[in-house]
Amino acid sequence: xxxxxxxxxxxxxxxxIREHYHEVEASSHEEFLFKLFExxxxxxxxxxxxxxxxxxxxxxxxxRQFDWNGIHLxxxxxxxxxxxxxxxxxKENLILYGGVGVGKTLLASLCxxxxxHQAQQKVRFYTVAQLVxxxxxxxxxxxxxxxxxxxxxxDLLILDELGYVPLHKQGxxxxxxxxxxxxxxxxVIVTTNLQFGQxxxxxxxxxxxxxxIDRLIHYSHLLVFNRESFRHxxxxxxx
Numbered sequence: 001x002x003x004x005x006x007x008x009x010x011x012x013x014x015x016x017i018r019e020h021y022h023e024v025e026a027s028s029h030e031e032f033l034f035k036l037f038e039x040x041x042x043x044x045x046x047x048x049x050x051x052x053x054x055x056x057x058x059x060x061x062x063x064r065q066f067d068w069n070g071i072h073l074x075x076x077x078x079x080x081x082x083x084x085x086x087x088x089x090x091k092e093n094l095i096l097y098g099g100v101g102v103g104k105t106l107l108a109s110l111c112x113x114x115x116x117h118q119a120q121q122k123v124r125f126y127t128v129a130q131l132v133x134x135x136x137x138x139x140x141x142x143x144x145x146x147x148x149x150x151x152x153x154x155d156l157l158i159l160d161e162l163g164y165v166p167l168h169k170q171g172x173x174x175x176x177x178x179x180x181x182x183x184x185x186x187x188v189i190v191t192t193n194l195q196f197g198q199x200x201x202x203x204x205x206x207x208x209x210x211x212x213i214d215r216l217i218h219y220s221h222l223l224v225f226n227r228e229s230f231r232h233x234x235x236x237x238x239x
Contacts, residue, residue, distance in 0.1 A: 070227030098225025163194035
């Protein structure tokens, strides 16, 4: 009988039950079955969560505290909307604008972690340079469609450090196609240290720049980080 239970559990892909069913104690058949299924579901949820975290490529922000001081939100968005991911449910975008070291990446990452842990949503974190390099490589190998499908499966795409590196024409065009895939279908968080009027320096083409901004700001919220660099402040304190 033991072998039969293990074989059936294996065929049904009930891995926890197959390995641990003999450890479960219960006072009735119903309680025994309930505990088996409860543990199997819990293990599957944990495995799914681990997979979502690995696939997200989010920075490790464990132990770091986020301070809202000096951050200005528009009147339609609250801190709770940001942290609870309500903008993701509405397929809206966030644009985090401010200087270097003010916490833009930290807040974007926090949104990503919350989306995974609170709603098991699919998240992917890229620096803009990383994504553009992947797009160019996929385009040269003929696997661009596969990369686009991965992006289409997301609930939230995080694009970090827009404006730090100017883009070549083909890279800028491919990045625009990614934004097109996300438009009205999934949420995007962009962190940038440049005002919109300076984005032409990134894309090198005023028409493409205008089209990119137009797609991004539609259904979006701007968060302005009007404060000093934490890294600069820590450096001064250490001195």
